[in-house]
Amino acid sequence: MPAPTPVTDFRERGVRILPLDPLLLFATLGLSAASLYIVGTATQDDIPGDPNYYVTRQAAYAGVGILLMLLISRFDYSRLREWKIGIYGVMIGAILLVYALGFSARGSKRAIEIGFFNFQASELGKLLLVLSLSAFVVDRMRRLEDRETTSRIILLTLIPAMLVIAQPDLGSGLVYLAIALAVLFVAGTKWTHFAALGAIAVAAVAIVLVAAPAVGVEVLKPYQVDRLTAFLNPTNNPKKEGYQINQSLTAIGSGGKTGRGDQATQTRLDFLPEHHTDFIFSVVGEELGFVGAALVLSLFALLIWRALRILTMSKNLYGALIAGGITAMLMFQVFVNVGMTIGIMPITGVPLPLMSYGGSSVLVTFMALGVMQSIYARARETATVKGL
């Protein structure tokens, strides 16, 4: 259990600039750099005549993202508590706006086009949900034992979750649920509540996947069900759902110990679908091998470790709950995305934070990490003031 370490950094005391967690910053920038390298090599043949199409955009997103992160880290997150209703409203409004204005990409309506930037409300929703949900929980801390508190929080989560699942964006919906559970967990909700939620979840999955189709109600689109179950036996249908998994496994496996570099044919010849977005980890595996994949995973481990440490350092409960929610958001996405590429998790369309190409995901992740740095900075500030 990492405890807050005493402040020894003389610069902070002297100059009074707000400190940043250096290791978290290192992991953040390291992953961002890795993303630029991998997106660059993976997409150099994708757009004829413009080998840098994706990498310049990803670099722009990262640049703006770093800027946002630094700005947010200066801002006292605690003030966001007062705006919880507004934040929650903006989240729901943005998601509904996508319904109204969104364009559809491959049958799913997920984004609004703003210039060349595709704004995905469900991505922003991840951060907004953490911020608002944490505030609601803090408000009800005295009645945390009540079942009503837990069910209210779950209900507040289910509304946006269902809206994005219907887009359909199953991955983001599941991230929302993970966030809610993490916030409740960190707040100290009773184990019995989690047990009850677990039972309800099992029942819900059974209804969605088995009972509802049996009576003719289609909760998930058939392709979603296929994608969710394909990883269990990818060779069953090598042409469709199993195809992506097989190609991903082939890509990662063929990378071997040190990777294939320029010979990464799975990526370069387009056998690996979505190689710059959802399956970017497969590209890491193919081009850089076990060594590269392990390096990227180590950066994620560092990120998660620092996030958990910030959780414990937070000067107030609100910061701890936000840190818990963001940690859960990152962990869930990393494990589900990487698990998907190595064939041990279903295909849910969850991006790999910071690594996957995509403005919304990259910007929101940077913003979330900015909030984390803000929590760190306030904690250090308080500690310094108290003379700890």
Place this chain on the structure above:
Amino acid sequence: MYLDNDRRPTLTPQLAVRVALIGGIALVAFAVIFFRLWYLQVLSGDRYLAEARDNRVREIKVQAARGEIVDRDGRKLVDNRPANAVVLSPDRLPEDLDDRQALYRRLGKLLDMKPRAIERDVEPQLSALPYSTATVKQDVSHQLAWYLLEHRDDFRGADVERVFLRSYPHHEIGAHLFGTVGELNADQEKDPRYRDVALGDRVGQTGVEFQYDRYLRGRNGASRLQVDAMGNLNRRLNKRDPKQGRQLRLSVDLDVQEAGQEALAGGTGRGAFAVMDIKSGEVLGLGSQPSFDPNIFSKGIKKRDYDRLLDEDNGAPLTNRAIQGLYPTGSTFKLVTAVAGLEGGLITPDTPIHDPGSYTVGDTVFENAGKVAHGTLALRQALTVSSDVFFYQLGDQLNSTGDGLGLQHWARRLGMGRNTGIDLPEELPGLLPTPKWRNALYRNKETLEPWTPGHNVNLSVGQGDLQADPLQMAVAYAAIANGGRVLRPRLGQRIEDSSGRAIQQLEAPTARRLKIAPEYRQAILEGLRGAASAPGGTSTSVFADFPIQIAGKTGTAEKGAGRADQSWYVALAPWPEPKYVVAVTDEAGGFGADTAAPMARRILAALFNVKETKLVEGGGSSD
């Protein structure tokens, strides 16, 4: 501004436990991912690497031309001709079946084929070999090929490919010998003999094409292409050139083969002949009529044509009567009876036997052909004039001497009722009747009478149940003429490269040796010589003005009521040192001297390069 409940100065133990739990979950998840990556990349890396390579490489087959077949003088018997084939390239073919069916309709109109037939033919090919082209039509005209290439957008997925088609420039000549080629079928695919052959490749199906397929078929080449996930060509990796099959030299003499088939066609049109070197067993000609044009097999034969070739009413042209004919041989069999009588000690070459014109066994009277009485004669004269009574008596006595199987023993040793072992597939052994065989049939009520001495009497002159073919007769006669060696006839001489240089001599199989006293053989040969040259000889008149001296025996096999007799002739030439045996039969030619003997003369003329000024009429003897 902050509410009380937001103050949280220290880490509570409860939160510590929960954070630790989250950290624990993360640790376990990372561990699982690391082990999985270790398994995928380090332990199974090679397998996945191979898979990734397979993913990007497509092999496109380049057909190898089959080796050519030449005759003993190097004259081309079978070669290849380039042709245009309309094929479907799966990479460009529409995915949707409806779109493909539309393509089949357009192609059907262009190629004059039924769209359904195209679909039935092509779809299985496409699913069997997903990246190889499927053939729609083998041999289309240049104009059609050009039209298709110029309108490729209207026929998306269809393409024109250069292929080699087997070509038989001599058409019906030697068709049975050379055999046919056809696509490897599903049964053959499992045969280890076709290990390197893919479904749809053409292999020899009958005849020499089948027998020597291993040498003739060559090795297909391949273009290896790197493609992307959409199947678009990325770059050419490497190419393995196709290797044409080896050239095969047969012992066949094209002139002899031609003469034989023309002679047979000039008869009743159904028959067969065999010409063999009596020392080496090399076959110089082996033919069957009616014949067929094997070219129709090269581009894939239509069912209707195939059925016609199997139809008995047309004479079943696919049957190779020279090795599959099931014929009684008539008096040509007397050579066997003579050997059995001599070696069985029943007679010497000079034992006189009286021939009053008929011979009675039980209540059956066996008569000479034409009811002629030849008087008292010994073996040589009996063969020369073809006395039936002389051999009836031998047959009767052989049936009652020792185990009663003397005739069958010698017939079997001389090759009756068994395969000669020629290098052709689907040879039939025929039938050598024995008491055991007939009595078994009788017990099963498949025949009206059990074995009687009369059956052996019939067999002694090649009548009744005996079934043999010209090649078997040629082998038996050769054995008497070459000192007792029962040869295994051979067609394949050697494997050569395309310029005719020998690569491998095809091994001459060892012959079975029989012990027959030289004076007996000499007596038999002299009897045969007399039959072709002495006054009263059954075929003397046919060969009277022939410049090559020969020995030969006529045969006339009765085929039962209402059916014309089968005509036979077996010749050994040149006399007195025979080098070749010629056996000819015409299924409905009547007396041996009438039809088969003149056919033999035409073949012998081709064999010895004799210029015949006019066709010889048969006749002279009623046997």
